[in-house]
Amino acid sequence: MTKAKEEIVALRDVSRYFGGITALSGVDFTCHSASVHGILGENGAGKSTLIKILSGVLKPSAGEVLVEGRPVTYSSTAEAVRDGIVCVFQELSLIPDLSVADNIYIDTPPKRFGLIDRRAQRKQAAELLARLNASEVHPDTLIRDLSLSRRQIVEIAKALAKSPKLLILDEATSALTGKDVDTVYALLSDLRADGVASIFISHRMHEVDALCDRLSVFRNGQHIETFDKGERSDAEIVRLMIGREISAQYPPKPKRQPAPPALEVKNLRWENSLKGVNLKVEAGEIHGLGGLDGQGHKELLLAVFGALKGVEGEIKLHDKPFRPTSPAACKKAGLALIPEDRKTEGLMLNLSIRDNLLLPNYAAVSRGPIIDSRRADEAVRDGVTRLQIKAGDTANPVETLSGGNQQKVVIAKWMMLDPDIVLLNDPTRGIDVGTKQEIFRLMRDLASAGKTILFYSTDYAELIGCCDRVSILYDGGVVAVREGDALTEDAIVAASLNLHERGAA
Amino acid sequence: MIAKPLRHNRGFAAALILFLVLFVVYHILHPRGFSTAVFIQNANETVAIAFVAMAQTIPVLVGGLDLSVGSVMTLTACLASYLVVGTPAQMIFGMFLTLLAGTTFGVMNGLIVVFGRIQPIIATLATGAIAMGLALLLRPTPGGDIDADLNWALTNSVFDFAETFGLADDGNAAWLQPFANIPVPLIILLVVAFGVWAPFKRTVTGRTLYAIGSAESAAKLSGLPVRRAKIAAFGLAGFFASCGGLYLAIQTSSGNADITQAGAYTLNSIAAVVLGGTSLLGGIGGAIGSLVGTGILRVISFYFRILSVDPLIQPLIEGLVLLAAVSLGALRTLRIKNKLEHFR
Numbered sequence: 001m002t003k004a005k006e007e008i009v010a011l012r013d014v015s016r017y018f019g020g021i022t023a024l025s026g027v028d029f030t031c032h033s034a035s036v037h038g039i040l041g042e043n044g045a046g047k048s049t050l051i052k053i054l055s056g057v058l059k060p061s062a063g064e065v066l067v068e069g070r071p072v073t074y075s076s077t078a079e080a081v082r083d084g085i086v087c088v089f090q091e092l093s094l095i096p097d098l099s100v101a102d103n104i105y106i107d108t109p110p111k112r113f114g115l116i117d118r119r120a121q122r123k124q125a126a127e128l129l130a131r132l133n134a135s136e137v138h139p140d141t142l143i144r145d146l147s148l149s150r151r152q153i154v155e156i157a158k159a160l161a162k163s164p165k166l167l168i169l170d171e172a173t174s175a176l177t178g179k180d181v182d183t184v185y186a187l188l189s190d191l192r193a194d195g196v197a198s199i200f201i202s203h204r205m206h207e208v209d210a211l212c213d214r215l216s217v218f219r220n221g222q223h224i225e226t227f228d229k230g231e232r233s234d235a236e237i238v239r240l241m242i243g244r245e246i247s248a249q250y251p252p253k254p255k256r257q258p259a260p261p262a263l264e265v266k267n268l269r270w271e272n273s274l275k276g277v278n279l280k281v282e283a284g285e286i287h288g289l290g291g292l293d294g295q296g297h298k299e300l301l302l303a304v305f306g307a308l309k310g311v312e313g314e315i316k317l318h319d320k321p322f323r324p325t326s327p328a329a330c331k332k333a334g335l336a337l338i339p340e341d342r343k344t345e346g347l348m349l350n351l352s353i354r355d356n357l358l359l360p361n362y363a364a365v366s367r368g369p370i371i372d373s374r375r376a377d378e379a380v381r382d383g384v385t386r387l388q389i390k391a392g393d394t395a396n397p398v399e400t401l402s403g404g405n406q407q408k409v410v411i412a413k414w415m416m417l418d419p420d421i422v423l424l425n426d427p428t429r430g431i432d433v434g435t436k437q438e439i440f441r442l443m444r445d446l447a448s449a450g451k452t453i454l455f456y457s458t459d460y461a462e463l464i465g466c467c468d469r470v471s472i473l474y475d476g477g478v479v480a481v482r483e484g485d486a487l488t489e490d491a492i493v494a495a496s497l498n499l500h501e502r503g504a505a
Numbered sequence: 506m507i508a509k510p511l512r513h514n515r516g517f518a519a520a521l522i523l524f525l526v527l528f529v530v531y532h533i534l535h536p537r538g539f540s541t542a543v544f545i546q547n548a549n550e551t552v553a554i555a556f557v558a559m560a561q562t563i564p565v566l567v568g569g570l571d572l573s574v575g576s577v578m579t580l581t582a583c584l585a586s587y588l589v590v591g592t593p594a595q596m597i598f599g600m601f602l603t604l605l606a607g608t609t610f611g612v613m614n615g616l617i618v619v620f621g622r623i624q625p626i627i628a629t630l631a632t633g634a635i636a637m638g639l640a641l642l643l644r645p646t647p648g649g650d651i652d653a654d655l656n657w658a659l660t661n662s663v664f665d666f667a668e669t670f671g672l673a674d675d676g677n678a679a680w681l682q683p684f685a686n687i688p689v690p691l692i693i694l695l696v697v698a699f700g701v702w703a704p705f706k707r708t709v710t711g712r713t714l715y716a717i718g719s720a721e722s723a724a725k726l727s728g729l730p731v732r733r734a735k736i737a738a739f740g741l742a743g744f745f746a747s748c749g750g751l752y753l754a755i756q757t758s759s760g761n762a763d764i765t766q767a768g769a770y771t772l773n774s775i776a777a778v779v780l781g782g783t784s785l786l787g788g789i790g791g792a793i794g795s796l797v798g799t800g801i802l803r804v805i806s807f808y809f810r811i812l813s814v815d816p817l818i819q820p821l822i823e824g825l826v827l828l829a830a831v832s833l834g835a836l837r838t839l840r841i842k843n844k845l846e847h848f849r
Binding site: 057076077078089093094096097098102106107109114116118158209393485 | 541594704707708709712715718720723725726727728729788789
């Protein structure tokens, strides 16, 4: 820490709002040359917003961004790149139908006589890939023919090609294999020796430990603390990351009675996302799925609901083997999935509330091929009262409702089928506290009536407040199951970071 | 040049093989097969639609459809029937103006799509009708008087071209003989295709076209000139369509605002684009593929002549062949693992 270091970027009192939601509030943050700066925080702590502001994707709502001492306002990533700030995005920025070399030099290709010099481009791309120990990736291969981990390497090569002063890696290692991670480590050390600054965001605590000189912890959109590596123990860092009060009220949990398993998943595998998931959910139980984003939760729910092709492994419903061949077949077997994105997967926004509610239920309210409007009315009325949907007229389009009420429509339409097993994919995202409470109460009522609930939430407090048991996923597998007194935020965070086997926290 | 598309685009490879097989068999069955006269006839009947198909390819690559290409061809043909007259220098200037007009019309399409934020298919449906309206104003009845020598020279073999203009010892020069029997229309087509499209593909703007069609948000995140590329796409479509119009005017020595013909050319251009291995979703394919696709469409209709197929069932057969060919492209969806992605 004795070397003279310059400030590459600095944020001064930066805030960012999305509608009424505060993603960052009053953040001061500095990053120096020749350093690797780690950023830690839970889901929704503001890490992604921070780097989006740094790399020119978003503009701050308030405050100032300084690059090498100059105030800047970027309106595109291209402007940030011109100042040497290059970001490796978590959601990939590669063009699937173009070749590796085309992608690496997408906006600044080597030219000859004003035209792209493909030979030089191929050669330079090959050199870059060799530097990343990925010579097996041919520069002429199309991106869509590459595996996720190879794409991530190409993404890093693309960033390197821009000779960055500040390289931002947002979860850049989550898709990489062990060998590649080592390469990235070595690369970051090389860059540091050349005076380049790196910002490194990872959910893997040991990576951050191994790599970073300085760490910053974010929580609820605020910068909590920045310190040098080694100043804080893992346990202290975890506490800094959590440190918030539980904001929602949860219905009381009844004492659990042993019950036969309703849904059993054995060694479920799919592509790169599920790597042998084992799960046993009992009838009458609310079973939580915890862990950091992108560890396979969504894929698990989609696999059980028959939306994925080529799933390997075993699924049992009430001790009978079950093959989820399609969502329609799963619906018939008594499963329901409340999807993640209500606006695209859950609702037809411009159709009426009534039509949305009836959509999966037409068979139940029809006589032969004809819809019986009296029975349909009754069903709609039932659904509205049961979930207390606040709607003036059920003939209004569903988009006129508030987010919370829209979500209730999604849930109500599936409840009308009286499903036996309900899969919920982050149903409380972006809805108000009052509606959340109603949804939790409904879940508990269903469980008490003997239904089975599998509940994925990105909010740990909800999992703790609501669930009888919680399975924590990490890298496509269940790494821990917690219940009763062992179900604490510390325990979930520690397991999410896969720290548990080292006895931390 | 050819090897890479062949490896990366099975649709293009399949189209090329299909075309070659159909073409060779046609000439074997034809009583005067493999003769210069038949080659010239084939080429002449292919040029205009081939240009229109190349025009269609470019908006399709960015994920749109251009329903105005046929009308722009007709409009520029009518325009050329007035402009391509007089002294040789005047005729050349007239050709230039015709191509400029078509390109301008295309750029206008692009501006409407980009700044009006209107779906390409509906924007060009409207501007296509406008182009047709202008064409009818120009040529309420077919007419025009394009130079007969020009017509003869451009619709025959290289030998005839040289003879008409007194070049290379009236076409008898020894060095010309290897090329003497090549149809001039084929040369025009290939020169424009490889002289304009191939270099364009190797610019950042050209590459951006593919990026937009493949993943528009990734293109933006990568800092590519998305707007400029879209405008260029429609401008280039206008250019190719006016090449078709210009050739049609010279070939027929006149301009004719034929609504039915314009519509048929537009629809056939879409068929040719798909047959040539370009994805209607954008991002995959190219104008060279569309040349091959046009070749397939045209050869199928040539068969009807030599096999004396009842004209009444020709549309039926054309439809079936087209359906069979494009179904090959749908095999790709079998590789999708997340069923929800079918709808994305």
